[in-house]
Amino acid sequence: MGKTIIISNRLPLQINISENNKVEVTPSVGGLATGLKSFHQEGDSIWIGWTGIAEEDIPAELEDEVEAEVKKQRCVPVSLTSEEIEKFYYGFSNRTIWPLFHYFMEYTEFHNEHWEAYKQVNEKYAEAVVERLNDDDVVWVHDYQLLLLPDYIRRKKPKVTIGFFNHIPFPSSEVFRTLPWREEVLKGMLGADLIGFHTYDYERHFLRSVNRILRLDINFNSVNVGNRVVRSDSFPMGIDYKKFRKAAKDHKAQPRSENSDIQKKLDYHKYVTRNTKLILSIDRLDYTKGIANRIRAFGYFLEKYPEYQEKVRLIMLAVPSRTNVPQYQLLKKEIDELVGRINGKFATINWTPIWYFYRSMPFDNLIDLYTSSNVALITPTRDGMNLVAKEYIATRTDQTGVLILSEMAGAAHELNEALIINPNNFEQIVDTIKLALEMPEEEQIRRNKLLQKRLKRYNVEKWAKDFMKSLDNTKDSKKAFKAIELTENIKKDLFDKYSAAQRRILFLDYDGTLRKFVDKPEEAMPDPDLIQLISRLGEQKNTRVVLISGRDKETLGTWWKNVPVELIAEHGVWNRPVREEWQLTENLNNSWMTSVRPVLETYVDRTPGTFIEEKNYSLAWHYRKANPELGDVRANELSAVLKDMISNHGLSVLQGNKVLEIKNSGVNKGKAANKLLVEKYDFIFAIGDDWTDEFLFTELPDQTVTVKVGMNKTEAKYFVDNVDEVRELIDQFVSLTR
Ligand SMILES: O=P(O)(O)OC[C@H]1O[C@H](O[C@H]2O[C@H](CO)[C@@H](O)[C@H](O)[C@H]2O)[C@H](O)[C@@H](O)[C@@H]1O
Ligand SMILES: O=c1ccn([C@@H]2O[C@H](COP(=O)(O)OP(=O)(O)O)[C@@H](O)[C@H]2O)c(=O)[nH]1
Ligand SMILES: [Mg+2]
Numbered sequence: 001m002g003k004t005i006i007i008s009n010r011l012p013l014q015i016n017i018s019e020n021n022k023v024e025v026t027p028s029v030g031g032l033a034t035g036l037k038s039f040h041q042e043g044d045s046i047w048i049g050w051t052g053i054a055e056e057d058i059p060a061e062l063e064d065e066v067e068a069e070v071k072k073q074r075c076v077p078v079s080l081t082s083e084e085i086e087k088f089y090y091g092f093s094n095r096t097i098w099p100l101f102h103y104f105m106e107y108t109e110f111h112n113e114h115w116e117a118y119k120q121v122n123e124k125y126a127e128a129v130v131e132r133l134n135d136d137d138v139v140w141v142h143d144y145q146l147l148l149l150p151d152y153i154r155r156k157k158p159k160v161t162i163g164f165f166n167h168i169p170f171p172s173s174e175v176f177r178t179l180p181w182r183e184e185v186l187k188g189m190l191g192a193d194l195i196g197f198h199t200y201d202y203e204r205h206f207l208r209s210v211n212r213i214l215r216l217d218i219n220f221n222s223v224n225v226g227n228r229v230v231r232s233d234s235f236p237m238g239i240d241y242k243k244f245r246k247a248a249k250d251h252k253a254q255p256r257s258e259n260s261d262i263q264k265k266l267d268y269h270k271y272v273t274r275n276t277k278l279i280l281s282i283d284r285l286d287y288t289k290g291i292a293n294r295i296r297a298f299g300y301f302l303e304k305y306p307e308y309q310e311k312v313r314l315i316m317l318a319v320p321s322r323t324n325v326p327q328y329q330l331l332k333k334e335i336d337e338l339v340g341r342i343n344g345k346f347a348t349i350n351w352t353p354i355w356y357f358y359r360s361m362p363f364d365n366l367i368d369l370y371t372s373s374n375v376a377l378i379t380p381t382r383d384g385m386n387l388v389a390k391e392y393i394a395t396r397t398d399q400t401g402v403l404i405l406s407e408m409a410g411a412a413h414e415l416n417e418a419l420i421i422n423p424n425n426f427e428q429i430v431d432t433i434k435l436a437l438e439m440p441e442e443e444q445i446r447r448n449k450l451l452q453k454r455l456k457r458y459n460v461e462k463w464a465k466d467f468m469k470s471l472d473n474t475k476d477s478k479k480a481f482k483a484i485e486l487t488e489n490i491k492k493d494l495f496d497k498y499s500a501a502q503r504r505i506l507f508l509d510y511d512g513t514l515r516k517f518v519d520k521p522e523e524a525m526p527d528p529d530l531i532q533l534i535s536r537l538g539e540q541k542n543t544r545v546v547l548i549s550g551r552d553k554e555t556l557g558t559w560w561k562n563v564p565v566e567l568i569a570e571h572g573v574w575n576r577p578v579r580e581e582w583q584l585t586e587n588l589n590n591s592w593m594t595s596v597r598p599v600l601e602t603y604v605d606r607t608p609g610t611f612i613e614e615k616n617y618s619l620a621w622h623y624r625k626a627n628p629e630l631g632d633v634r635a636n637e638l639s640a641v642l643k644d645m646i647s648n649h650g651l652s653v654l655q656g657n658k659v660l661e662i663k664n665s666g667v668n669k670g671k672a673a674n675k676l677l678v679e680k681y682d683f684i685f686a687i688g689d690d691w692t693d694e695f696l697f698t699e700l701p702d703q704t705v706t707v708k709v710g711m712n713k714t715e716a717k718y719f720v721d722n723v724d725e726v727r728e729l730i731d732q733f734v735s736l737t738r
Contacts (some may be wrong), residue, residue: 001136001138001472002134002135002136002137002138003045003046003134003137003138004043004044004045004046004137004138004139004140004468005045005046005047005048005132005133005137005138005139005140006036006039006040006045006046006047006048006140006142007047007048007049007088007125007128007129007139007140007141007142007146007149007169008032008033008036008047008049008141008142008143008145008146009030009049009050009093009143009145009146010028010030010032010033010049010050010052010074011033011047011049011051011052011070011075011077012027012033012034012036012037012040012047012073012075013025013027013028013051013052013069013070013073013075014026014027014028014051014052014053015051015052015053015058015066015070016053016618017053017057017058017059017062017068017088018028018727021059021062023062023065023066024162025069025071027363028052028155029284029319029321029360030284030321031167031237031384031385031386031387032142032143032167034385035237035238035239035240036142036389036460036464037462038240038243038460038461039460039461039464041072042461043356043565045074046074046075046076046132047073047074047075047076048075048076048128048129048132049075049076049077049078049123049283050077050078050079050080050089051066051070051077051079054080054081054082054085055079055080055081055082056081056082057082058079060116060666061100062428065463065523071712076128076132078124078125078128079123079294080121081191083117084117084120084121084124086324087113087114087116087117087118088114088117088118088120088121088145089145090322090324090325091111091113091114091117091118092111092114092115092117092118093118093144093145094322094325095107095108095109095111095114095243095325096108096109096110096111096114096115096179097144097145097147098144098168098288099174100171100176100178100179101144101168101169101170101171101176101511102168102169102171102288102381102382103169103175103381103382104287104288104382105175105178107287107327108178110179115181116182117151118148119148122146122147122148122149122152122188124151125146125149125152125348125505126149126152126153126156129149129153130153130156130157133153133157133160135157135159135160137160138160138161138162138163138419138471139153139160139161139162139163140162140163140164140165140466140467140468140471140473141153141162141163141164141165141192142164142165142167143165143166143167143168143396144166144167144168147154147185147188147189147216148184148185148188149164149188149191150162150188150189150190150191150192150225151187151188151189151190151191152188152191153191154192155189155191158458161193161471161474161475162167162191162192162193162194163192163193163194163195163196163467163468164189164191164192164194164195164196165195165196165197165235165467166189166195166196166197166198166202166206166384167198167237167384167385168384169202169205169382169383169384169410170197170203170206170476171205171211171594172205172208173205173208173209174211174632176205176209176213177209177213178211182209182213183213186209186210186212186213186214189206190210190214190223190225190230190381191230192230193230193231193471193472194230194231194232194233194467194470195230195231195232195233196233196234196235196467196470196473197232197233197234197235197239198234198235198272198384198385198410199234199236199410199413199519200234200413201413202234202384202410202634203232203233203234205220205230207221207223207232210223210627211628211629212627212628212629215628217628223711224711224712225673226711226721226722227485227710227711227719228711229474229711231470231474231498233470233516235317235463235466235467235470236385236410236411236413236414236458236463237385237387237460238390238455238458238459238460238461238462238463239387239390239391239394239455239459240459240460240461241394241456241459241460242459243698244367244370244391244394244395245394245395245397246369247363247364247367247395248367248371248394248395248396248397249397250372251367251368252371252397258295260365262357262361262365262368262369263365263368265315266368266369266372269313270372272350273313273350273351275311275312276312276351277311277312277313277314277374277375277437278312278313278315278372278373278374278375279298279313279314279315279373279374279375279376279377279433280314280315280316280369280370280373280375280376280392280536281294281314281315281316281317281376281377281378282316282317282319282366282369282376282388283317283318283319283378283380283388284318284319284320284321285319285320285321285328285331285332285335285358286321286322286328286331286446287316287328287331287381287470288381288382288383289326289379289380289381289383290379290380290381290406290423291316291318291331291625292331292334292335292338293379293381293423293424293426294379294429295314295316295335295338295339295342295354296338296426297379297426297429297430297433298342298353298354298377298433299312299338299341299342299345299353300344300426300430301429301430301433301652302342302346302353304430305430305434307438308434309346309348309351309353310350310351311347312353312437312732313351313352313353313354313355314353314354314355314377315354315355315369315373316339316354316355316356316357317357317359317361317369318357319359319360319361320358320359320360332358335356339351339354339356342354347490366391367395370391370392370395370396371396371397373392373394373401374400374401374402374436374437374724375401375402375403375404375433375436375437376388376389376392376401376402376403376404377404377433378392378403378404378405378406378409379404379405379406379421379423379429380406380408380409380423381406381408381423381424382408382409383406383408383409383411384410384411385409385410385411386405386410386411387411389403389405389409389411389415389418390411390415390455391536393415393418393448393451393452393455394452394455396448396452398454398545398575399444399445399448399449399576400444400445400448401444401448402418402419402436402437402439402444402447403415403418403451404418404419404420404421404429404432404433404436405418405419405420405421406420406421406422406423407420407421407422408422408423412521414448414454414458415451415454417446417447417448417451418447419432419435419436425657431685472707477726482714482715483708483711483714483716483717483718483719484717484718484719485719485720486707486718486719486720486725486729487720488722490718491516491729491732494705495707495733495736497683497724498683498733498736498737499736499737501542501681501682502681502682502684503542503544503679503680503681503682503683504542504543504544504681504683504684504685505544505545505546505677505681505683505684505685506537506543506544506545506678506685506686506687506733507546507548507630507669507673507684507685507686507687507688507696507700508534508545508546508547508548508687508730509547509548509549509669509688509689509690509692509693509696509709510547510548510549510551510556510688511524511549511550511551511657511689512688512689512690512709512710512723513687513688513689513693513723514526514530514534514547514723514726514727515527515530515723516722516723517657517658519624519625520625521551521613521622522555525559526559526560529727530664530727531560531563533727533730533731533734534547534560534563534565534730535564535565536648536734537564537565537733537734538563538564538565538578539564539731540609540734541736541737543554543737544566544676544681545564545565545566546565546566546567546568546673546676547560547566547567548568548572548669548672548673548688548696549567549568549569549571550570550571550618550620550656550661550669550692551568551569551570551615551618552569552570552613552614552615553567553569553570553573553574553576553582553616556569556576557569557576557582564578564579565578566578566676568672569582569615570615570616570617570618570663570667571618571654571661571663571667571668571669571672571692572585572586572667572668572669572671572672572673573585573586573588573615573616573617573618573663573664573667574616575672585672585675586617586664586666586667588617588664588666588667590616590617592646592649592651592699593619595645596619596645596646596662597612599638599641599642599645600612600619600621600638603621603634604621606634607623607626607630607631607634608627609623609624609625609626609627609631610622610623610625610631610634613659617663617664617667618661618662618663618664619661619662619663620659620660620661620662621638621659621660622658622659623635623658623659623660624657624658624659631658635655635660638660639655639660640664642660646662650664650665650666651663651664651665652664652665654668654691654692655691656690656692657689657690657691661692668692668695668699669688669692669693669695669696670695670696670697670698670699670700671695671699673686673696673699673700674699675702677700677701683705684699684700684701684703684704684705685704685705685707686704686705686706686707686716687706687707687708687709687726688707688708688709688710689709689710693708694714694715694716696713697714697715697716705717705718706718707720707722707729708720709721709722709723709725710722711725
C-alpha cells in the first residue's frame with residue numbers, strides 16, 4: 001500500500017504574517033484538525049489543505065518560508081484567493097451547507113455565485129491531490145467543504161481508493177432536499193468507496209437522501225453507483241486519549257508558574273474563592289453550540305437556586321470562528337450583552353458569576369481549564385461530534401467531575417454516563433446543573449470510570465484505523481463480485497468468436513437493457529436509432545435475434561412491427577417468429593386473475609404512484625414512481641400476501657426492477673429461450689438487467705455468453721454498466737460482419 005493522502009479544507013496549522021513581516025505558525029482550532037493531527041503525526045501520510053490565510057496576504061518574499069513551514073509538518077498548501085475564501089469558505093461552506101446540515105434553515109442562504117465558487121475550489125483541491133497521487137495511494141477526504149471532491153478525483157483517477165468522512169451532522173432528507181444542488185452534492189460524495197459519519201443517524205439520513213433524491217436502491221449500507229459499490233458506515237471519532245491524560249498528569253505533578261491571565265484567574269479561584277465550584281464551557285463561537293442559551297440557563301439557575309450565588313462560577317471560553325459571517329457577528333454581540341447583563345445583575349465584591357474569554361487558548365491552558373473545573377456544561381443545539389466533551393473526561397485523572405451534555409451532540413450517543421439534557425429544556429438544564437454540583441464523588445467516579453474506559457479504547461487512532469480498514473475492505477467487495485467487466489480485451493475475444501461462428505442466436509431483454517427506464521412503461525418505446533440498430537442486427541446472415549421480454553404481446557408487436565427479429569412476450573407465453581403471427585407456446589389458464597386482481601388494487605389504492613399492468617397470462621404491479629421507501633415496504637408486504645394466496649396454484653411471484661409480477665410458474669425466460677435451441681448454434685449470447693433475466697443466465701447452456709447490465713448480484717459471466725454500453729456492443733457486432 002502507498003501513502004495516505006489526507007485532504008481537508010483547513011490544515012492543522014494556521015499561518016499568520018505578523019506586523020513586522022514574520023511568518024507565524026499556530027495550531028488550528030476545531031475538532032477535525034485537533035483530532036486528525038495525531039493520526040497524521042504517527043503515520044505515513046501527507047495532508048493537503050488551506051493554511052488559513054489568503055494568497056494575497058502572503059508577501060512574495062515570504063512565500064518560500066511559508067511553504068517550508070508547512071512542509072515541516074508534512075503538509076501541502078492549497079492557496080485560496082480572498083475572493084475564493086469569501087465565496088467558497090464563508091459563502092457556500094458556511095452560509096449554506098453548515099447551517100443547513102445543522103438544521104438552521106432560517107440561516108441558510110442559496111446563492112448560485114457561491115455554488116459556482118464551491119465547485120471551482122473543489123476542482124482546485126482535486127488538482128492538488130491528483131498531482132501527488134500514485135496508483136496505490138489511499139485518499140481520505142474530510143468534511144462538508146469538500147463534498148464534491150471524491151467525485152472530482154474519481155473522474156481523473158477512476159481506480160483509486162477514496163474514503164470520505166463527514167464531520168458534521170447529515171440532516172434528514174426532508175431538510176437536505178431543500179438544497180437546490182442536492183443531486184450534485186450527493187453524486188460528489190458518492191465518488192468515494194466508503195463514506196463515514198459519526199453516528200448511525202447521520203448515515204441513515206444520508207442513505208435515505210440518496211434513495212429518495214437519486215432514486216438509487218440501498219442494500220443495507222451500500223449503494224450501486226454505475227459499476228461501483230459505495231459503502232457507508234458510522235465511526236464515532238475519538239480523541240488522543242493518552243496525550244490528554246499525560247498532559248493532565250504532568251499538570252498535577254508540576255503546576256506551571258507561567259503568568260497567563262487564565263492562570264491568574266484559576267489561581268484566584270483556587271486560593272481566594274476556595275469554596276466556589278467551577279462550571280466550564282468551551283467552544284468555537286458558533287450558533288450551533290447553544291452558547292447564548294447556556295448563559296441564559298446559568299442566569300436562570302442562579303435565580304431558581306439562589307443558595308448557589310457566590311458558590312458557583314461559569315468559566316467560558318469562546319474561540320473566534322468564521323467572523324466574516326453575519327450570524328457569527330450577531331451572536332458575538334448577543335453573548336457580550338448576556339454576559340454583561342448576568343454579571344451586572346448578580347456580581348458581588350468577591351464574586352463574578354461568569355468569567356468570559358473570547359480568544360483561543362494554547363493547549364496547556366486548555367488542560368488547566370479542564371482539570372480545574374467541577375462540571376463541564378456542553379449544550380449544543382446540534383453538533384457533529386463534540387470533542388471537548390471527550391477531552392474533559394480524559395483529563396479527569398482522579399475520576400471526579402461531571403459532564404452535562406446535550407443529546408444533540410454526536411458524542412451523546414457514546415457517552416451514556418454523562419448527564420444528558422435536551423438543550424431546549426431550560427428547567428431540565430438548571431435542575432441538571434444542580435444535580436451535577438451535588439453529585440456525590442463516588443457516583444462521579446463510577447460514571448467517569450466507564451466513560452474513560454470507552455474513550456481510552458476507542459481513541460482517535462482506533463477510529464482512523466477502523467475507517468482505513470473498512471476502506472481497504474471495500475476492495476474485497478469489488479473482488480467478491482463474480483461477474484467480470486466486459487473490457488476491451490475481453491470484447492476482442494468475444495468478437496473473434498462472433499465472427500468465426502456459423503450460426504448465432506442472441507437473446508436480448510428490452511427494458512433496462514436496450515432502453516432506459518422511464519416512469520411510465522408505456523412511454524418507453526424504441527427510438528428510431530434503436531429500431532435501426534436491431535434491424536441491422538436481425539438482417540445479418542446466420543444470426544437469429546430474439547427480443548425476450550416480460551411485456552405484453554400487443555405492445556411489443558406494435559413497437560417491433562416490421563422489424564426482422566423474433567419476439568418473446570410475457571416471459572415466454574407468446575412467440576412471434578420473424579414475419580409471422582403470434583403463437584401461444586404454453587397451454588395456460590388465467591382464471592386466477594379474478595381473485596388476484598382485487599388484492600393488487602388495494603395496494604394501488606394505498607400506495608400512490610403505483611399501478612397494475614394487465615397481460616394475457618399475468619398481472620404486474622409497478623411501483624417505480626412510488627415513494628421509494630414506501631414502495632419497497634409495500635412490495636415486500638404484497639409479495640408475502642401473494643405467495644400465501646397462490647401457493648398450490650402453479651403460480652409464482654417474480655420480483656423485477658420495481659415491479660412484482662404474478663404468473664404461471666412454468667413460464668420463464670430461461671425455459672422459453674431453451675425451447676429455441678433445438679437447432680444447433682455455435683454462438684449463444686444473452687443479455688438482461690433484472691431478476692427475470694437470471695433465468696436466462698442460469699438455464700441456457702454453459703457456453704452461452706451471459707451479460708448483466710448494471711452491477712447487481714448476478715449469475716451472468718460478464719457485466720456492462722448501462723444501456724449505452726449495450727447499444728455500443730451491439731453496434732460493434734453489426735459492424736463485424738458488414
Ligand atoms: O475550519 P473552521 O471553519 O475554523 O471550523 C473548525 C472546524 O469545525 C468543525 O468541526 C467538526 O468536527 C469535529 C470533529 O469531527 C466534530 O467534533 C464537530 O462536531 C464538528 O463541528 C468542522 O467540521 C471542521 O471542518 C472545521 O475545520
Ligand atoms: O482555544 C482552544 C479551544 C479549543 N480547542 C480545541 O478545539 C477542538 C474543538 O472541537 P469540537 O469537536 O469540540 O468542536 P468543533 O469546533 O470542531 O465544532 C477541541 O479539540 C479543543 O481542544 C483548541 O485547540 N483551542
Ligand atoms: Mg429488463
